[in-house]
Amino acid sequence: MGLxxxxxxxxxxxxxxxxxxxxxxxxxxxxxxxFRNSQSETQHSLYVGSYGRGTAINTSDLDxxxxxxxxxxxRYDIAKGNGQSRLLQAVRGSILTIYPRSDIRADGxxxxxxxxxxxxxxxxxxxxxxxxxYKYPDTNMGGNWQPTNPxxxxxxxxxxxxxxNGLLYDTCKHLRRVRDExxxxxxxxxxxxxxxxxxxIGNWRWLSEGETSTSAWGDYEHVLLDSFNQKTAWQSTLIxxxxxxxxxxxxxxxxxxxxxxxxxIAE
Numbered sequence: 192m193g194l195x196x197x198x199x200x201x202x203x204x205x206x207x208x209x210x211x212x213x214x215x216x217x218x219x220x221x222x223x224x225x226f227r228n229s230q231s232e233t234q235h236s237l238y239v240g241s242y243g244r245g246t247a248i249n250t251s252d253l254d255x256x257x258x259x260x261x262x263x264x265x266r267y268d269i270a271k272g273n274g275q276s277r278l279l280q281a282v283r284g285s286i287l288t289i290y291p292r293s294d295i296r297a298d299g300x301x302x303x304x305x306x307x308x309x310x311x312x313x314x315x316x317x318x319x320x321x322x323x324x325y326k327y328p329d330t331n332m333g334g335n336w337q338p339t340n341p342x343x344x345x346x347x348x349x350x351x352x353x354x355x356n357g358l359l360y361d362t363c364k365h366l367r368r369v370r371d372e373x374x375x376x377x378x379x380x381x382x383x384x385x386x387x388x389x390x391x392i393g394n395w396r397w398l399s400e401g402e403t404s405t406s407a408w409g410d411y412e413h414v415l416l417d418s419f420n421q422k423t424a425w426q427s428t429l430i431x432x433x434x435x436x437x438x439x440x441x442x443x444x445x446x447x448x449x450x451x452x453x454x455x456i457a458e
Contacts, residue, residue, distance in 0.1 A: 193458045195412050196365045198357065198397065203249050210310065211242075211253055217289050218304075218314060222257045225285035235259075239315065239341040241381040244348045244434075246363035250371050251381065252311045254301075256325065256341060257282075264318045267328070268336075275328030275335065282316045300329050300337065315339075324436075340436035344385075347435030351389060356397035362388045362415075369452045377448035386431040386440045387449065391418035412457040419453050 203211075216232035223229040223236075240254025241247035267274035279297035286295055286302060294305040304312040317325035317339065324340040352359040363385050370379045395411055398404055423429055423446070431440040442449070 193409060193412055193456045194365075194369060195409055195456065196358070196362050199361050199364050199368075202364065203247065207249055207310075210308075214306070214310070214312065215253070215255060218255060218286055218312065219257060221285045221289045222259075222282060222314075222316070225281070225288075226259050226263055237341070239339075239345075240313070241363075241367075241385070243341055243345050244363075244381075244385055245345070245352065245360050246348070246367070246381065246385055248364050248367045248371075251367065252313055254313045254315065256315045256317050256327075256339075258319050258325070259316050261318060264326075273330055273334035276330040278316060278328050279330060282314060286314065297330070299331060300327055338438070340433075340438065343435035344433050345435070348385065348389065351392070351434070355392060355395065356399060358395060358397045359388060359392055361397075362392065365456070366449075366452050369455055370448060373455060374448050374451050377451065379445045379448035379452065382433060382440055383429075383431065383442045383445040383449060386433050387419070387429070387442075388415070389434040390431075391415050409457065412453075416453045416457040419450060423450075 215236070215238070219236040220230055220232045223231050223234065227235070235258040237243065237256050238254065239256045241251045242253050263278070267278040270277055276297065279302055283295055283297050283302045286304065290304065293307070296303055300315065302314040302316075304314070306312075315327050317327040319325055323342060324338055326336045326338050329335050329337045348359065366384045366388065367381065370377070391414070393414070395414065419429070429442040429446055429449070431442050432438060433440050
């Protein structure tokens with residue numbers, strides 16, 4: 192028998208959530224002070240990634256989007272020699288003022304913070320657009336700007352989780368737990384997990400009190416595996432789009448691990 196999905200509920204401890212909140216406020220305040228001359232600990236920032244989508248577990252990285260003033264976009268967009276890289280370095284410098292002993296580095300599209308207790312933050316500086324989306328710096332290929340729509344993703348995930356009586360979140364967390372405990376040497380990103388489960392879950396849901404089901408124990412896990420096998424039967428990759436935003440999700444580096452996780456829970 193495999194390892195079927197169970198109702199996990201909130202698995203991030205109160206103490207860890209408190210540390211996350213404290214560091215979130217510190218980082219937000221430092222960046223706001225640098226770019227807006229503001230001491231606000233909450234304005235112009237939001238949780239994104241797994242934590243923002245409600246699918247994080249206690250080993251998940253913490254992703255924060257911090258919105259910068261539009262004037263900064265103009266300043267770094269016209270900068271010669273990869274203005275996107277210069278922007279990430281400026282954000283890194285602002286965070287160093289409050290965490291001078293932490294490992295802080297600019298990496299591609301984000302500024303990564305590795306704390307001494309193992310907690311990891313990824314800070315995404317971004318610029319708000321008129322339609323509620325954002326664009327963020329990408330230092331690759333000489334520097335460019337990429338779009339993202341985390342609020343649409345969060346709204347879509349929340350709605351489907353409500354419709355499934357919590358099964359969506361529990362499934363995404365379960366796959367993360369299996370990944371970390373059984374296949375930690377492989378790569379499987381959180382957005383690949385969430386995007387796959389969002390589609391593969393179909394109309395499955397946790398039963399409400401008093402309801403009964405004709406499904407056998409383990410049927411749901413086989414549905415997830417069958418969905419994966421069908422989607423990859425005639426192609427060497429898995430085509431996914433992010434919930435809500437519809438943006439393309441690159442699953443190429445996560446394909447092998449996702450298959451292993453799904454086989455493990457269904458076997």
